[in-house]
Amino acid sequence: MTQAMLQLNDVTVTVTNGGQSLNILNHINLNVNPGDFITILGTNGAGKSTLFNVISGNLTPTAGQILLDGKDITKFSEEKRARYISRVFQDPKLGTAPRMTVGENMLLAEKRGQRRTLGLRHLRQKKPQLLKELGLFDNGLADRFDTPTGDLSGGQRQALSLMMAISAKPELLLLDEHTAALDPKTSNQLMAFTHQIISERNLTCLMITHHLDDALKYGNRLIVLNDGAIEGDYDTAAKAALSKDDMLQFFDSAIA
Numbered sequence: 001m002t003q004a005m006l007q008l009n010d011v012t013v014t015v016t017n018g019g020q021s022l023n024i025l026n027h028i029n030l031n032v033n034p035g036d037f038i039t040i041l042g043t044n045g046a047g048k049s050t051l052f053n054v055i056s057g058n059l060t061p062t063a064g065q066i067l068l069d070g071k072d073i074t075k076f077s078e079e080k081r082a083r084y085i086s087r088v089f090q091d092p093k094l095g096t097a098p099r100m101t102v103g104e105n106m107l108l109a110e111k112r113g114q115r116r117t118l119g120l121r122h123l124r125q126k127k128p129q130l131l132k133e134l135g136l137f138d139n140g141l142a143d144r145f146d147t148p149t150g151d152l153s154g155g156q157r158q159a160l161s162l163m164m165a166i167s168a169k170p171e172l173l174l175l176d177e178h179t180a181a182l183d184p185k186t187s188n189q190l191m192a193f194t195h196q197i198i199s200e201r202n203l204t205c206l207m208i209t210h211h212l213d214d215a216l217k218y219g220n221r222l223i224v225l226n227d228g229a230i231e232g233d234y235d236t237a238a239k240a241a242l243s244k245d246d247m248l249q250f251f252d253s254a255i256a
């Protein structure tokens, strides 16, 4: 049997709200296999971002254990985990340093999880390779190599965040609604590119989305979160049998 790449054993996050204890993640057990591309759906407040926060090390669980490649990383800091785990956020502003150019951001991303220094000579040397990477997604990013990322469009910035997140191949890629802030056409283009690059590079990925179509169309597995717990875990075959109506019904009953 393949060893799970990521294991969450009985992971619980408890917060105190108005004097009451509340489990915003409630005994989560999850095994992610190498090469899995898992889409994650859930209502607002279901615990999706909290799940990513405990996996990335942004939040320490109140109880339970997180293993990466069999190694217990529960107590590892976010910085230490950054070598293995990369994350793209919904907000285009969060993934890149706005005053630095596209090229400089890409160069820094290659050193994810290591001491980061920027040398101009190094940037010149690396430029052809970085341009090749940037040119993989046809949205003009490669032509803006020397542009500060703060001057890019949201779509270009999210594409850059994705390229940066995968540049030093992560063990695990977390996509946190990375297309949600984009217009429908740009969102579809970036999603198609995301799918292509994940398959070509055989990345292991968890992707939170509110787009039912994307959740059903992409990936080999679908997880549905509700009230801090995994309510559904569908493999490729079960996922293929699901319809958008099934999912809409789930959302109706979860919210009702």
Ligand SMILES: Nc1ncnc2c1ncn2[C@@H]1O[C@H](COP(=O)(O)OP(=O)(O)OP(=O)(O)O)[C@@H](O)[C@H]1O
Pocket (backbone or CB within 6 Å): 015, 016, 017, 024, 042, 043, 044, 045, 046, 047, 048, 049, 050, 051
């Ligand atoms: N530090 C905290 N203290 C108290 N409650 C919190 C804290 N962090 C999150 N919550 C609550 O936990 C629940 C889950 O939040 P989370 O952001 O993980 O949901 P989500 O599924 O990502 O939602 P959305 O789709 O709206 O982004 C929410 O009800 C939120 O208000």
